[in-house]
Amino acid sequence: MSNTYKEQSKKVADYYDKWNDRYDAVYGKIIQAHRPPNDKDLLNYTLTSAGLQDGQTILDAGCGNCGPAIYFAKALKVYVEGLSISPYQVEESKRRIAENGLQERISVTCGDYHELSGLYTANKFDRILFLESLGHAGNPSSAIASAYEILKPGGEIYIKDFYAKKSLDNLFQEKINQVVSNLNRHYSYNVMDLESTIGALRKSNFEIDFIKRIDFKNDASIKNDFEAQFGIDLFEGMEEFYFAEWLEIKCFKPL
Ligand SMILES: C[S@@+](CC[C@H](N)C(=O)[O-])C[C@H]1O[C@@H](n2cnc3c(N)ncnc32)[C@H](O)[C@@H]1O
Structure with missing residues (x-):
């Protein structure tokens, strides 16, 4: 498998090692920009939409500080594996899992989600979540x-x-490209192309359950506070415009 991802993964690990406490101060334990005003509504939405249920084994790929994992393990009788590329986040997650007495229900690993098949056994999980x-x-x-x-x-x-x-x-496409490039730089992101993502899912033999607009009203106040506090300016003098679509995609591995 191509390892062209390694440089980006290293950048992301360094980014969250450095920025985790800043996210913590503004976002709290759920690092998601597209959200309703409170965490509970966001995580209940995810729980329903992703079809989480008692008895499942779940991988949270890119688990942050295990905020979602802790919520799901309290709401349901599930076993959750958290995975983050950031050693700092993994230590913080371990501390929080212990603080919540959930060591039997949540494990957390430092590793790269490009290498999942080397980190976990085949056919292990009922659900894999990629939450932002x-x-x-x-x-x-x-x-x-x-x-x-x-x-x-x-x-x-x-x-x-x-x-x-x-x-x-x-001209509009150039403006979109400029904002995406600013966002990638500020957030160590690599904004995905929708058509390529769907193509990759289908080439991997996934079958599509749904692709849809996320069904809650977004409250941008936390994201806006974060960007104001840390001097992040995605539009650099341009008038702000809607440059990206927030979507949820669910696919299944055929029986
Ligand atoms: C925006 S945060 C979302 C965190 C979490 N899902 C939440 O809702 O709080 C992105 C997460 O993805 C993780 N991540 C990014 N690239 C990764 C990779 N290659 N392997 C594993 N985790 C990765 C980061 O370490 C971070 O925890």
């Missing part, structure tokens, strides 16, 4: 192919992320 994490990938197709290997037949992958809009108008 796959957009950091240097090579999303490799991460998706790797996820397929460790899902049980009938298991599902759930991806929440955003995809740049496209335009026939060259």
